[in-house]
Amino acid sequence: MFSNQKMKKFTKSYLVEILEKCDAIVVGIGAGMSTSAGFSYFGERFEKYFLDFKNKYGINDMYSGGFYPFETLEEYWAWWSRQIFYNRYDVEIGEPYKNLFKLLKDKNYFIITTNVDHKIQRAGFDKNRLYYMQGDYGLWQCSKPCHNKTYDNEKAVREMIAKQENMKIPSELIPYCPKCGKPMTMNLRIDNRFVEDEGWHKAHENYLSFLNECKDKNVVFFELGVGNNTPAIIKFSFWNMTKEWENVRYICLNLNESYVPSDIVEKSICINEDIGKVLKELVGDL
DSSP states (O other): OEEOOOOTTOOHHHHHHHHHHOSEEEEEEOHHHHHHTTOOSSHHHHHHHHHHHHHHHOOOSHHHHTTOOOSSHHHHHHHHHHHHIIIIISSOOOHHHHHHHHHHTTSOEEEEEOOOSOHHHHTTOOGGGEEETTEEEEEEEESSOSSSOOEEOHHHHHHHHHHOBTTBOOGGGOOBOTTTOOBEEEEEOSSTTOOOOHHHHHHHHHHHHHHHHHTTSOEEEEEESOOSSSTTTTHHHHHHHHHHOSSEEEEEEOTTOOOEEGGGGGGEEEEOSOHHHHHHHHHHTO
């Protein structure tokens, strides 16, 4: 049984008060946060950067395009270099991320996210308080993989963008593993070949340590834009901890997708509004 009921006494100032008085805030961020910031993977924004791919291959959004079986690596990397560039490098941070930073910068927080666009760290958050569970557009790995290391890709991606023609990059720009010679691929959790490198494991350890340190304190689980694509990573774990821990508030902010199980409804606040709008109002109440 689920409920999307708001608390009867809910106001923006009440929410600010909860965040101000708690001992720790565990933040979970999903794709809805970037969507609220204007970084949609479909529609007008998709066609602005991928209309040629849409016309030739019938691809209708950036997400599904990442799984398209391109016949050549030249086409594959023409697609992915654009996907990376326009979501990771040649893009603004977005107002919701800036306002979230203003809201949390002086508080005891930790952020776990399934987003891979790096906007959280670019907004100013301490990288030692971030856990990018699903990878990062800015990293490549061996496709095999033959070793657990990732590689920064910004310089190579910018060159692919500059030199691609007719939805293909020059063959000499195709990246290969420096260890085994296999083609490189994205460091994204698509299958069991995802490389969890040293940085990933350090972030994971930091997250678990933060949870362990605050489980007996006054804690807020603050969930933003987490949908039903990979709910087990953030949403379900937040629900379980809200149920099991004593001094907890669970706040779910997501346009038209804010709901909770009935057994934690008394500990929860569901806000079915635009994330960017609400964060702007919360910052204004500080």
